[in-house]
Amino acid sequence: MSEYTFREMMAIAAAREIRDGDIVFCGTGISMLAAMAAKHISAPHSVIFFETGAIDSLLEEVPLAVGDSRVMFWTSVNGGLADSFATMQNRFTGQHVLGILGAAQIDKYGNLNSTAIGDYFRPSVRFSGSGGACDVASFVNRTIIFMQHEERKFVNKLDYLTSPGWLDGPDGRKKAGLPDGGPSAVITNMAVMRFDEKTKEMYLGGYYPGIDPQAVLDNMQFKVDISRAKEMAAPSEKELRILRDRCDPQRLILG
Numbered sequence: 001m002s003e004y005t006f007r008e009m010m011a012i013a014a015a016r017e018i019r020d021g022d023i024v025f026c027g028t029g030i031s032m033l034a035a036m037a038a039k040h041i042s043a044p045h046s047v048i049f050f051e052t053g054a055i056d057s058l059l060e061e062v063p064l065a066v067g068d069s070r071v072m073f074w075t076s077v078n079g080g081l082a083d084s085f086a087t088m089q090n091r092f093t094g095q096h097v098l099g100i101l102g103a104a105q106i107d108k109y110g111n112l113n114s115t116a117i118g119d120y121f122r123p124s125v126r127f128s129g130s131g132g133a134c135d136v137a138s139f140v141n142r143t144i145i146f147m148q149h150e151e152r153k154f155v156n157k158l159d160y161l162t163s164p165g166w167l168d169g170p171d172g173r174k175k176a177g178l179p180d181g182g183p184s185a186v187i188t189n190m191a192v193m194r195f196d197e198k199t200k201e202m203y204l205g206g207y208y209p210g211i212d213p214q215a216v217l218d219n220m221q222f223k224v225d226i227s228r229a230k231e232m233a234a235p236s237e238k239e240l241r242i243l244r245d246r247c248d249p250q251r252l253i254l255g
Contacts, residue, residue, distance in 0.1 A: 004235050006189040007254060009208050010146065011037055011243055012235040014100065014187045017144050022046045022098045025088055025136055028065045029253055030146055031100035036062060036247045041239055049087060051132045053079035062248050085132065089139045099136035099143040101163065105155050106147055108202045108222050109172070110165025110183035110195060112137065113158040120160055130162050137163035141181045149188035154220035166200035191216045192232065193224070201225075206232040 007030065014034035018024060020043040024035045027050075035048045036059055049055040050066040056076035063070040072078050088097050103112035104127055114133060116123035137143055143165075147153055165183045166172050173182060186193035186202065191213075194205035203225040207213050213226045235243070248254050 002235075002237060002240055004240055005254070006208065008235060008240065008243060010034075010187050010189055011254075012239050013192055013208075013232065014038075014144060014146070015041060015043075015239075015243075017185055017187070018043045018046055018098060020045045021096065023087070023096045024048050024098050024100065025084070025140065026050070026100040027102070027131075028063075029102075031102070033062060033243070033247055033253045034100065037239070037243050040242045040246055047076075049084055051081060051084045053077075053081060053083045055079065055083070055087060062250075062252055064252065085135060088136065095141050097140040097142075099140040100146070101133050101136060101143055102146045103133075103153075103162065105153055105158050106145065106186065107155060107158050107165075108224070109167060109169065109200055110143075110145065110186065110202065111158055111161055111167060112145065112163040112165065113160045115160040115162045117159050123159075133163045137165065137183075138178050139181070143181070143183045144185045144187060145183055147186055147188050149190040149216065149219045151219050151221055154222065156221045166195065170198065170200050172200070190219070191229075196225075204229040206230050208232055209234050 011030055011034045015038035018038035024046055026032050026035045039046050047056045050071050052066050054071040054075045057071050058074035061070050103114045105113035114127050115129050116126050118124040167176055190211050191207040192205045193202050196203055204216055207216060207229055213229050
């Protein structure tokens with residue numbers, strides 16, 4: 001088995017979450033790379049689209065941003081912001097949409113903060129905010145979330161709620177008037193976290209080769225169940241070859 005980086009492991013772990021036929025709403029960076037890898041490995045009938053309105057992009061080269069002209073190459077539809085959000089919120093297509101998100105903080109129910117650290121009016125750090133993330137988290141059928149596995153990011157209480165996960169538990173989204181959906185996995189540089197079907201609380205689903213499950217707990221403010229955790233398969237030669245040579249040969253995202 002070839003050596004690989006944890007960043008490559010994250011991209012492959014996320015690609016494995018994408019099902020054939022999913023409509024994948026993704027942003028810049030590793031989420032885009034994961035969507036491209038999935039299309040070439042296990043989900044050839046998945047459709048990638050971007051908030052800028054490019055739907056079903058061919059993606060011969062990895063774009064540097066969602067506004068990069070390469071996301072518009074050989075699209076099925078090349079529309080605008082309204083088209084992408086209509087696709088996401090459409091009663092039929094929305095049932096098949098997988099949103100890929102990131103954030104500065106996450107809690108045990110998968111709620112996200114990408115707005116501010118500290119007091120909202122006097123924050124120690126101010127971020128760019130939701131963008132379209134709140135809409136994605138609110139309306140699509142399923143989301144996966146990229147996070148660095150650090151105690152300051154897996155927090156007991158968010159400093160600000162930007163995007164809803166399961167809110168306060170099993171009936172949280174229903175009480176808030178949101179449709180069915182919610183986070184299904186959190187992909188980190190150590191593990192893949194999932195959410196209990198009944199309680200909607202986060203638990204450790206799988207840990208990367210060479211990672212101790214206790215180390216996962218040590219890098220979180222809240223405790224999670226690790227009894228169901230299994231060591232994940234390392235990236236295969238085929239997965240790494242496609243990721244490196246087909247998706248990002250210039251190492252623009254993999255580094």
